[in-house]
Amino acid sequence: MSFEADVRRPGGSVDGQPPSTPTQPTIQIAGWTRVGIFVRALCSKPASALGFVIFVLFLVLAIFGPFIAPYGVNEQIASEAGQPPSARHWFGTDNLGRDVFSRIVLGAREILSLAGFGTVIAVFFGTTLGLAVGYIGGWFDEILMRIFDGLLAMPLLLLALLLLGTLGPSKNSVLLVIIIVYTPIVSRVVRSVVLSVRQRGFIEAARLRGESLPYILFREILPSVLPALAVEAALRFSYAIFLVASLGFLGVGVQPPSPDWGLMVREARNNVNQMPWAMYYPAAAIAVIVIGVNLLADGIKRVLLETK
Amino acid sequence: MDAPTNLFDVVRLRADRSPGNDPRVMQALKLGLDRQAIYQLVMAGFGRIGRDSPIGPMYAAYYSEETPLPIRDVEAAKKLLAEAGYPNGLKIDLHTPDTGDRPELAVVLKNQWADIGVDVNVMVEPESVYYGDNGWLEVDLGITGWGSRPYPQFYLDVMLKCNAKWNESHFCDEEFDQLATTAGTTLDEAERVAAYKAIQKLLIERGPIIVPYFYTQLAAIRSTFQGFVLKSFSGRSDLRPVSFVE
Numbered sequence: 001m002s003f004e005a006d007v008r009r010p011g012g013s014v015d016g017q018p019p020s021t022p023t024q025p026t027i028q029i030a031g032w033t034r035v036g037i038f039v040r041a042l043c044s045k046p047a048s049a050l051g052f053v054i055f056v057l058f059l060v061l062a063i064f065g066p067f068i069a070p071y072g073v074n075e076q077i078a079s080e081a082g083q084p085p086s087a088r089h090w091f092g093t094d095n096l097g098r099d100v101f102s103r104i105v106l107g108a109r110e111i112l113s114l115a116g117f118g119t120v121i122a123v124f125f126g127t128t129l130g131l132a133v134g135y136i137g138g139w140f141d142e143i144l145m146r147i148f149d150g151l152l153a154m155p156l157l158l159l160a161l162l163l164l165g166t167l168g169p170s171k172n173s174v175l176l177v178i179i180i181v182y183t184p185i186v187s188r189v190v191r192s193v194v195l196s197v198r199q200r201g202f203i204e205a206a207r208l209r210g211e212s213l214p215y216i217l218f219r220e221i222l223p224s225v226l227p228a229l230a231v232e233a234a235l236r237f238s239y240a241i242f243l244v245a246s247l248g249f250l251g252v253g254v255q256p257p258s259p260d261w262g263l264m265v266r267e268a269r270n271n272v273n274q275m276p277w278a279m280y281y282p283a284a285a286i287a288v289i290v291i292g293v294n295l296l297a298d299g300i301k302r303v304l305l306e307t308k
Numbered sequence: 309m310d311a312p313t314n315l316f317d318v319v320r321l322r323a324d325r326s327p328g329n330d331p332r333v334m335q336a337l338k339l340g341l342d343r344q345a346i347y348q349l350v351m352a353g354f355g356r357i358g359r360d361s362p363i364g365p366m367y368a369a370y371y372s373e374e375t376p377l378p379i380r381d382v383e384a385a386k387k388l389l390a391e392a393g394y395p396n397g398l399k400i401d402l403h404t405p406d407t408g409d410r411p412e413l414a415v416v417l418k419n420q421w422a423d424i425g426v427d428v429n430v431m432v433e434p435e436s437v438y439y440g441d442n443g444w445l446e447v448d449l450g451i452t453g454w455g456s457r458p459y460p461q462f463y464l465d466v467m468l469k470c471n472a473k474w475n476e477s478h479f480c481d482e483e484f485d486q487l488a489t490t491a492g493t494t495l496d497e498a499e500r501v502a503a504y505k506a507i508q509k510l511l512i513e514r515g516p517i518i519v520p521y522f523y524t525q526l527a528a529i530r531s532t533f534q535g536f537v538l539k540s541f542s543g544r545s546d547l548r549p550v551s552f553v554e
Contacts, residue, residue, distance in 0.1 A: 074415070074418075074419055076345075076349060076416065076419055078345045078348045078349050081348070081349060081352075082352075095349070095352070095412070096349050096350075096412060096415060096416065097349060169431070169432075169433075251406050251432055251434070255429075255430050255431060255432055256411055256414065256415050256430050256432060257415040257418060257419070257430065267411070267412070
C-alpha cells in the first residue's frame with residue numbers, strides 16, 4: 001500500500017501545520033526506510049503482525065500462484081474426482097476432478113486483483129468527490145450527498161445484485177459494482193474530515209495566495225485526510241474481498257470455471273455430504289483473508305494514531 | 309435402487325445463423341467431446357450416455373444404437389473448423405441455467421472444446437433469466453434441460469420440427485420433418501420403429517443437438533420393506549404393493 005509513505009511526509013499537515021511547498025527544504029528519508037519504520041511499528045502488536053503476515057502470504061500466492069500450484073486451474077482428472085485430502089492433493093479434489101489447493105492458490109490473484117483495483121478506483125473517485133463537495137459546499141454538496149444518501153439507503157448487497165442484474169455477470173461488472181457501491185462511502189468519510197479543516201488558517205492563507213482549486217484540494221487538504229483515508233481504504237478492501245466472494249457464491253459475479261473462492265463454495269455445496277473439503281477450504285480461505293486484512297486495517301489505524 | 313428416465317440436457321447450437329449454419333461446426337463440436345469423461349464427471353457414472361437424440365434407452369424398441377457416435381478426434385475437429393472458416397478457432401458464449409448439473413456440464417464442455425480451439429465463455433444464469441423473455445430460444449449456444457416424457461414423439465414435434473414452438477436450435481430439415489410426421493401418424497408399429505431409427509441416424513449425422521447423458525431416478529428403501537418398484541417419474545411410484553418383511 002502506498003499511502004503510508006505520504007502520511008508520514010515530513011512537514012505534512014497531519015497536525016494542522018502548514019504543509020510543505022516544493023520550494024521549502026525538507027528532510028528526505030528514503031521511501032523504503034519509511035516503509036520499514038511503518039512495518040516495524042505495525043508488527044509491534046501480535047494481532048497486527050498476524051494480519052500483516054496473512055496479507056503478505058496471500059499477496060505472494062496472488063503473484064507467484066502459477067509457480068506454486070501443482071495442477072492447472074481447470075485441469076480435470078476424471079479418475080481422481082472427489083478424493084479426500086492426501087499427499088497428492090493437499091486439499092482433495094472436487095466432483096470434476098480438479099485440485100482444490102491449486103484452485104485456491106490460483107484464485108488468490110483473481111479475488112485480490114478484483115477487490116484491490118475496485119478499492120483503489122473507488123478510493124480515488126471517493127476522495128476526489130469528497131474533497132470537492134466538502135470544500136466547495138453549497139448546492140453542489142447538497143445534491144451529490146442526497147444522491148449518495150439514496151445509494152447508501154439500499155442494502156449494499158441488494159444494490160450490488162441490482163447492478164449486476166442490469167449489467168450482466170462478468171469480471172468488469174463486478175469491478176464496476178465495487179466502485180459504484182464504495183465511492184459514496186469513501187467520499188462521505190473524506191467529506192467529514194474536509195469539513196473540519198476547511199475553516200483552518202492555512203486553507204485561508206492558500207486561498208489568499210490565489211492558489212487554484214485543485215492545488216488547495218490535493219496539496220493543502222488531502223494530507224489532513226490521509227490518515228482517515230488509509231484506514232478507510234484498508235477496511236473497504238476487506239469488505240470488497242467479501243463482496244466479490246458473496247457475489248461469486250450467489251452466482252451473479254465472476255462466472256465458472258473461474259477459481260473464485262465464493263464460486264467454489266457455491267459449486268461444492270451440492271456435494272457437501274460426499275466431499276466437504278471442496279467447500280470448507282475455499283470458505284476458510286475467504287475467512288482467513290478477510291480477518292487478516294481487518295487486523296491489518298486495525299494495525300494501520302493504531303500506528304497512525306500513535307504517530308499523531 | 310434406480311430407474312432409467314428420459315430426462316436429459318441438450319447442448320444445442322442455433323442452426324439458422326453463423327456459426328451454426330455451417331454443419332461442419334456442429335460436427336467439429338461433436339468430435340471434440342470425450343463422452344465417457346463427461347458421463348463420469350457430470351453424472352458420476354449414473355444414468356446412461358446419450359446419443360445426440362432425444363430418443364433415449366427408456367423407449368426400448370424405439371431406441372437404437374446402430375449408428376456409431378463420433379469418437380473424439382481433436383485433429384479432425386480442428387480441420388473441420390478450419391474448413392468452415394475458423395482456422396484460428398472460435399469464440400462463443402455458452403448460456404446455461406444454474407440448475408441441476410448444467411453448470412458442471414458447461415465447465416467440462418469448455419475444457420474439452422478448448423483442445424479443438426473453441427474458446428467457450430460460460431454464462432451461468434438463473435432459470436428466470438435463461439427462460440425469461442424467451443432468451444433461450446435466441447442464444448447461439450445453450451444448455452437446456454428437457455423433462456422425461458412417456459413417449460418420444462413430443463420432443464420431435466416441439467423441439468426439432470421446422471417452426472416447432474420450442475425449436476431452440478432453429479433446426480429445419482425436410483427429411484427430418486417427413487420422418488417425424490410418419491412416426492407420429494402411422495398406424496404400423498414397424499414403420500414407426502423404422503422412422504425413429506432413421507431419425508436417430510439423421511440426428512447423429514447432422515442434428516443441431518448434443519445429448520450427453522440421460523439422468524437416472526434414484527431412491528433408497530430399507531430392507532425391511534418389500535414390493536417397491538421405482539418408476540421413472542418418482543412421484544408416480546405405486547406404494548400399494550409395498551409391505552413389511554416378516
